[in-house]
Amino acid sequence: MYSVVYCLFLITEIVAGSLGNNYYCKGCSTVMEETWSAAMPLVARARLGVEGGAQADVTVDIEKQVVKHICGHHFNRYQKNHPLKYSEPIHDSCLQITSKNADVVAQGFYGTFPDAYELYLRIAEVCVARMDLCDPPLEGTFEHLDECSRCKIVINDMQGMLTKAKGSVQYLTSRHVWNMLENECQMLPSRYPKAAALELQETCEQLLENHDSFIAETFKAKDKQPGKKVCGSSGTNMCPTKSGEEQKWDHAYTSPWLLEGPAVIGNMYPYEL
Numbered sequence: 001m002y003s004v005v006y007c008l009f010l011i012t013e014i015v016a017g018s019l020g021n022n023y024y025c026k027g028c029s030t031v032m033e034e035t036w037s038a039a040m041p042l043v044a045r046a047r048l049g050v051e052g053g054a055q056a057d058v059t060v061d062i063e064k065q066v067v068k069h070i071c072g073h074h075f076n077r078y079q080k081n082h083p084l085k086y087s088e089p090i091h092d093s094c095l096q097i098t099s100k101n102a103d104v105v106a107q108g109f110y111g112t113f114p115d116a117y118e119l120y121l122r123i124a125e126v127c128v129a130r131m132d133l134c135d136p137p138l139e140g141t142f143e144h145l146d147e148c149s150r151c152k153i154v155i156n157d158m159q160g161m162l163t164k165a166k167g168s169v170q171y172l173t174s175r176h177v178w179n180m181l182e183n184e185c186q187m188l189p190s191r192y193p194k195a196a197a198l199e200l201q202e203t204c205e206q207l208l209e210n211h212d213s214f215i216a217e218t219f220k221a222k223d224k225q226p227g228k229k230v231c232g233s234s235g236t237n238m239c240p241t242k243s244g245e246e247q248k249w250d251h252a253y254t255s256p257w258l259l260e261g262p263a264v265i266g267n268m269y270p271y272e273l
Contacts (some may be wrong), residue, residue: 022259025134028127029257038066038127043113069099080151083170104130122129137256142196148239150203151231160258177219203250222273225249
């Protein structure tokens with residue numbers, strides 16, 4: 001057996017940033033997620049070079065090999081001619097972050113390369129503590145979730161991921177929606193604390209196993225209340241109507257890494273399709 005530690009040069013300088021009411025938060029978390037996805041095959045190849053039974057440190061220069069190139073040197077969603085290009089705030093965030101703080105992003109992957117659950121904490125370290133581009137997550141937001149709340153959160157998360165491409169030529173087309181659904185359950189843990197993420201991932205998989213086409217059609221139709229459509233009585237009925245109670249569909253929970261404005265509970269405006 002062997003263990004591998006993926007090392008980078010660690011610089012202790014604290015980088016000051018402007019919160020700007022979370023304008024750059026969604027962009028910062030997207031840069032971190034994209035860096036993670038692009039670095040993973042590099043890490044895997046480096047790991048193959050370690051003989052079985054050996055223990056060694058493996059160095060991967062994530063800043064030079066990934067972060068410096070992520071916004072403009074390859075045809076990806078940061079390119080303005082990409083059919084599913086990222087929105088202007090996310091594009092602007094990438095240019096600002098990688099030109100000024102590429103080293104900080106890379107340092108977020110210092111040590112053992114994170115899995116998707118650990119990535120949530122690395123995003124907090126970089127986007128909240130180091131660059132101050134995101135508000136700290138509201139304490140207790142994702143505790144004691146029932147089935148209805150989990151369904152709302154997952155659908156809201158899907159909505160937040162789709163709106164990253166708002167304004168692109170293929171926005172909310174079949175290709176766009178299905179591409180999101182294919183990756184949603186795998187990447188969802190990077191946006192929530194681990195205890196909640198485990199439950200949310202299970203709900204995500206359950207929803208897509210049984211209702212993927214229905215969810216896809218709901219988003220393609222630009223439904224104004226996809227949570228109500230999917231989680232309510234006309235959909236999965238995971239939020240059944242209770243006598244004497246009015247179900248709230250504006251949804252009180254949102255991933256801190258999908259904010260595009262002040263961290264106010266119930267803030268759904270950034271997610272409107």
